[in-house]
Amino acid sequence: MVRTGLVDHVLQPPSSQAYKRSRTNRLEGKIALISGGTTGMGAAIAKRFQAEGATMIATGANPETLEKAKKEPWASKSTSFFMFTEMKKNIPSAQFGGKIRALRQRLKLTLDCTARAAGISKPFLSQIERGLAMPSIASLKGIADALGVAVQYFVDAPSEQKFVCRGEELSFFEFADTANSFARLTHKSGGRRLEAVLVRFPPYQSGPADMPTSADEEFLYVTSGEISLTLEGKTFVLKTGDSAHYQSTLPQGWLNNQSTEALAIWVGTPNLL
Template identity: 35%
Template sequence: MHNTDDSVELGQRIAAARAAKNLSLRQLAEKLNVTPSLLSQIERGLANPSLNTLRMIAVSLDVPLFSLFIEPAAVNNLITRADNRKKIIFPHSNWEYTLLSPDLNGAIEMVLMTVPPHSQTAQIPLSHIGEEIAYVMSGTLTLYLGDSVEELGEGDSVKIPPSLPHMWENRDETEATVIFAVTPPSF
């Protein structure tokens, strides 16, 4: 998301997803509570959306977040090599999401989430259509899950039902990693 080409491609994918849902620029802007002008700038690659805005766009368009970043072309290879994974890196927050599945085709996706110290995934808990199983590989995290707040440590796992608002927070000094599966692909 650093250079203009990436911003233009992201904007084009957002515009294509909006068109596929038969939503006007104004209709989507209203759903996101942003101005049509800002949404237009995002779609033309002139403005970079925040992580929260990207998540809200994905939720509003009912598409996986990763679909806004990767080519829609099918991947024939069933193996995803460690040095050839698709990543979303948010430079201002240092959050990193790595798609472990070869693509978004099929009934399930696997994602590795790298959680920097003293950060959280969103400003408020958000929900998505997919059911999720998350496994904490390293570190300690606070999970806001519906009305509950739970501490999860290395080796803990959690099932997050569809549409249940949730948010991850790393309150520690060390990075945490979480691997999760989502079905259907919606992240």
């Protein structure tokens, strides 16, 4: 109650309709991404945001509840979108820390130097390396830049497909200008700079085979049989257990003039084929 002269004025709160009008469309032009927005509190928040004009994107890990949410009256409008997201286990902070510390030490960088380059404090970096703190995306990006790698280097989990070649899965291939056959022993993904190939030498090759390669240097290890390796016009006989290491720029050739097949592991860097 407010008294002014002879007239009493009663101050009343705005009506519920006026209150609703003042709040309608206040989120118009905004996009709201709501994780878990298909059930419970998440769905309630999504419904409220959509009612206030936001373009609403709700995610859910359960396909059934996601389809059910799509049928809700509030979700039928053109400004509502739904996305299925597969749940994955959290990557433990120790995984980040171990990879960061190992790479930093391999590069012979100090904590202080790396932290400055990454734009974070030295104590925080130390906590990350010991698995006591989880870096933000921005912090992890700064650390990756400081160490000269992509963020994916720390995020990727080890997998057999990336690191292991199974013997029963080896597949040999051939070229038209050589009798040898080849099978890759390494994966070429991930920017790795070393390639290893298993080479089959059929018996009684007629002459040395010159293998063009993009490598800078090569290594040859004979696992069975006997191979004649020619470098700069001089021939070396390599038997089982023998090896040779040489520059790829040297004139070279190899052959098997024995009656049995020979096998050798051929290694080169940065790439052989």
